[in-house]
Amino acid sequence: MKIFVYCFREFDEKEFFDELVGKYGYTYGYTAEHPNLKNAKLAEGYDAVSVTVCDFNAKLLDCFRELGVKYVATRSIGYDHIDIQHAKKVGMKVSHVSYEPDSVAEYTVMLMMMGCRRICHILDRARIQDFSLKGKLGKDLGDCTVGVIGTGRIGMAVIKYLKAFGCRVLVNTSHQKEELSGLVEYTEFDTLLKESDIITLHASASKENYHLIDKKAFDIMKNGVMIVNTARGTLIDTDALIDALEKGKVSHAALDVIENEYGLYYINRMGNCIINRQMAVLKSFPNVILSPHTAFYTRKVVSNMVEKAIQCICDMEKNVENPLIIT
Numbered sequence: 001m002k003i004f005v006y007c008f009r010e011f012d013e014k015e016f017f018d019e020l021v022g023k024y025g026y027t028y029g030y031t032a033e034h035p036n037l038k039n040a041k042l043a044e045g046y047d048a049v050s051v052t053v054c055d056f057n058a059k060l061l062d063c064f065r066e067l068g069v070k071y072v073a074t075r076s077i078g079y080d081h082i083d084i085q086h087a088k089k090v091g092m093k094v095s096h097v098s099y100e101p102d103s104v105a106e107y108t109v110m111l112m113m114m115g116c117r118r119i120c121h122i123l124d125r126a127r128i129q130d131f132s133l134k135g136k137l138g139k140d141l142g143d144c145t146v147g148v149i150g151t152g153r154i155g156m157a158v159i160k161y162l163k164a165f166g167c168r169v170l171v172n173t174s175h176q177k178e179e180l181s182g183l184v185e186y187t188e189f190d191t192l193l194k195e196s197d198i199i200t201l202h203a204s205a206s207k208e209n210y211h212l213i214d215k216k217a218f219d220i221m222k223n224g225v226m227i228v229n230t231a232r233g234t235l236i237d238t239d240a241l242i243d244a245l246e247k248g249k250v251s252h253a254a255l256d257v258i259e260n261e262y263g264l265y266y267i268n269r270m271g272n273c274i275i276n277r278q279m280a281v282l283k284s285f286p287n288v289i290l291s292p293h294t295a296f297y298t299r300k301v302v303s304n305m306v307e308k309a310i311q312c313i314c315d316m317e318k319n320v321e322n323p324l325i326i327t
Helices: 013-019 058-066 084-090 102-116 119-127 153-165 189-195 215-220 238-247 277-284 299-318
Strands: 002-005 027-030 048-051 071-074 093-095 145-149 168-171 198-201 225-229 250-255 288-290
Touching (some): 013 299, 048 299, 058 084, 102 119, 102 153, 102 198, 145 153, 189 215, 215 238, 277 288
Parallel strands (some): 002 027, 048 071, 250 288
């Protein structure tokens, strides 16, 4: 089995790719570059390509298919960056990964606490030696009602952490889970928006969920709500969020993901003019935290992502059933 790895990070992933060669019996080549039509030829003669979040469109799928590539394994939970329908059409198999939810769940709760305690404001003032208290008054996370949108593995982990703090947790879902019995209150979606002090997003990026949080949703929310998103940028209408921040409807936003982030994150862009005006506006607000899609990023998760991508490729080659294989 020959695997060509795009978006490769020597400083963390190489250790795990090298360790697993003996276990799975593969050889691999790699580049730090994101895949594109110019560098696709690097994968000629390989059975599979592995990528992270990038723009993997129909033209790119066709190009790799013509080069003999049979499998695409993304080292991410989300796979909306890949044209899945076209992959099915041309007969290319695609897989994604899963990993333990605690890394993202812990990061999510950290962002909530940073917002509740106004930590960015406090640290900014500390840097200029303003140690006065005015304007720094925070609130206890345990006193907050938190609306959790999306109750997959990460959403459920977040809920369990929140209950340890004593939060009231609201959930809107058509499928109630036994594991959450006694931990949450099931409500209508509008009720969740209206009553939550904090709204945290853990839903998948789908056509149905596109701009799930839009102007109408912001209008329903209580004044001073906090928005946390460690899922996918497309869940929020960014222009509507900016408007809600400007009007004071949203008191804090903590975003590990944003719209149109493909080709932006995971690259050193120091000194570059970044073409993303929404990002520039959000960065200008003192009550917005932007982190570059790093909620997942722990040693354990990177190891899991690499191994599960490799395992999926092997299973696709052997035609072994695997729930992480999409097509």
